[in-house]
Each structure stands twice: as structure tokens, then as C-alpha cells.
Amino acid sequence: MTQAPAQDRGARSRDAILDTAGALMARYGYAATSISMISAECGLPASSIYWHFGSKDGIYVAVLERARIALLAALPRAEMAGADVAQRLDAFLADVQDAFQRHPHGLKLLLGLGMVQQDASAAAVAEVHRYRDALVAWAHAALCAVFGLDDRPQVADELARFTLRMASGTAVARWFDPSVGLDTGQLHVALLALAAHHDVPVRATPREGALPRDAADRE
């Protein structure tokens, strides 16, 4: 390991900076995170940080870009094998739940930094939107597979946006009470009802027995 070419020292530093910058910005927000904080936490001097990213704005863009790529790589492709809608929906919600638990930085970055929009650079604004659009597109595709909505993209879009708003709202609720988690049971009921409301064929209309309160307890 120590024989690694000097070339990757830079890459490792770069990653270390992005790690600490991402954590700090997710915690305190963009404006409240200073270069000195990042420098102190990751050990590298401020000038190294500027050498890698050029500006505070550049750090933010790089952080968000890396978070987006990591999240999308972790999200499973929509290969829905479940027999009926309820099962596929549970599988989808388990994925969402999983992403929500394991990548808490992503949404927090969007929340804490979204306000940057108001005065941020064009690059930062573009990157924020890219992150959001990627999430919407993923949820859209997954919900198409769950409900068989390939011929009704508008409905899929509505359901995707509904899901993301619930996730965002839950992320907000979480900084009031960190024990709050995404309630997949609620989402299950709500998404089924919304689909039915749009006349999407949903075998096994929501009845009490068919609704696991936790997506993990079937089998």
C-alpha cells in the first residue's frame, strides 16, 4: 500500500476533503461551514483545499456531485420481480428506506444547501438540480415498474414526487427529532390509495390484513 505512486496521494486528500466537507455542510449548512472548519477537521491546510477545488463553491459542487453518483450507484435498478403490486411496492419502499437510512447526507445537503440557490453560482445551482432530477427519475422508473405505469407517465410522476416530498418532509422532521424515520407503512397506504384514485389497476385493494406495518416483516 505504501508503495502507491505519489499520484494518488492527491486523490486520497481530495476524498478526505470531500468527506469532511460533506459531513460539515450537511450538519451546518453551506453558509455556516467555513474553510477553516474543513481544514481543521481533515488536517490539510486551507491552501491545499483551494488547490483542489478553487473555491468554497467548487467544494460544494464536488461534494454534491460525488454524493449523487454514490447514491445512484447504490440505488437498485428497477427489476421488480414481485408477483402483485403490494409486494413490488414493499420492495420499492424498502429501497427508499434503505437509501434514506444509509445516505442521510444526500437529502441533508439538498435541504441545507438548497437555499444557496438564491445567490449561488450557476454551477452550484445546476448541480443541485441534477441531484434532485436524478432522484425524481429513479423514483419515476421504479414506480412505473411497481404499478405498471409505462403508458401513464403523468401518474408515475405524481407518485414519484409525492414520495420524494414525504422523504424531504421526513428529513426535516428528523432534525427536530433524530429518532424519526421514514414511515414506509404510511407511504404504502398512501401510494396505493393515490394509484387507485387514478384508476390504476391495483389487485388486492388496500384492506387491513394486506398491509405490513414494516416492510421487513414479510416472509
Place this chain on the structure above:
Amino acid sequence: MTQAPAQDRGARSRDAILDTAGALMARYGYAATSISMISAECGLPASSIYWHFGSKDGIYVAVLERARIALLAALPRAEMAGADVAQRLDAFLADVQDAFQRHPHGLKLLLGLGMVQQDASAAAVAEVHRYRDALVAWAHAALCAVFGLDDRPQVADELARFTLRMASGTAVARWFDPSVGLDTGQLHVALLALAAHHDVPVRATPREGALPRDAADRE
């Protein structure tokens, strides 16, 4: 008017400061809003601002407190006169929609400033929670009246938190696309389904004809 006792000059200045500080903090967030910005926008020198509020933190607490009082005063008491659940639910959602449209600052302050939590003063943290708790309590009471849940407070709590998370998530979506509004149609369907899922007696089970897409279009 001009003969007003000198005493209320201070009160008017105080209000002016709170107005501009609230607008700026809702737009840029707490950390990104500086005293000089507030001073420049409202015309009063920085020292006057400090005379009134003592510190930047004090400004935030006062802004949020005033926003909470104003919002709660504007929210109608829960005198649900509607005949059936669907009608009372529509009335409730119209109130929520109204508050959402007319008091955009409130949620934005919570969103943009909530992160202050991480390093803010005890007073600021307390005020943020007071604002949130007041919203939850209002929604709880209103939903009790809508669904007749006085004997099932847990269900009312779940529905109230669901509603607030949707509202928060929509506020987030809004800074990506300002034209986004709270979709009361979705909320109507989702809340009815959640209530039914908890075996709350809901006359007129959600069917297509009974669901106005816009809460305003019933005669």
C-alpha cells in the same frame, strides 16, 4: 399620525427590523443573512438593531416568535360544521392550503434556520421547537374534529405529522420550482386512506366521483 408619541417610534422600528430580517432569513437562511444586509435594507444602522435585539441570535428568536404568533392567530379554530368527513376534510385542507400560501415565511424560516439547531443558543432552539409544536398541535386538533378522533389521539397525531411532513416536503420542492403548490387533492386521498387503514369510520369511502381535484371547486 405624526403626533404619535415618540414612544412608538421604537415599536415601528422594531417591526421594520423584524420584517426585513424575516424576509432575508427566509430567503438566504440564518447564517447567510448578515446584520449589514438587514441594516441596509431597513435603513436603520446596525447599532439600532443591536439596541433592540442584543444579538443576531436575538433577532432570529424574535422573528420566529412573531411569525408563530401571527400564523396561529390566522389559523381558524377547529369549528368543523361540515356534514360528512369528506367535507370537513376539504375545509381543513383549504385552511392548510391558505396558511401555506399566505404565510410562506414560516415554513421557510423553519427550513432555513432549523439547521441552526446544531450550534444555536438554547433560546433559539427552544423557539424553533415552539413553532413546530404549535403547528403540530393545531393540525392535531383540526384532524380530531375532521375524523372524530378525540378518543384516538395517536391516530390524530400520525395524521397531523403526515400532513406537516407533506407541507415541509412541498416547501422544499418549492425552492426548486416556485410554481409548486400544496396538492390538497393528494392529501385528501392519502389522509382518507390512512384513516381508513386505522379503522376510523369514514363514511363515503374514497371513490372517483367524491374527490374534488381542487378543494375550491365545490359549490
Place this chain on the structure above:
DNA sequence: GTCTATACGCAGATAGAC
């Protein structure tokens, strides 16, 4: 690529005349 040292401005906050 990483370091020390530093420029420059604006941040939050205060003093004291009026």
C-alpha cells in the same frame, strides 16, 4: 501536492455623542 505566511474585507458587536 503540501506547506507557512499573509492580504483584504466583512462579519458580529460596542462606545458614546446626540
Place this chain on the structure above:
DNA sequence: GTCTATCTGCGTATAGAC
């Protein structure tokens, strides 16, 4: 209560040796 003037420190960002 409001003003002018000012203090101190930290913010972003850069220069230049190694």
C-alpha cells in the same frame, strides 16, 4: 432610540517556498 465611528476576529482567497 438613533446616530457615527470603531474594535477585533474570522471569513475567503492567494503567494511562493519546498
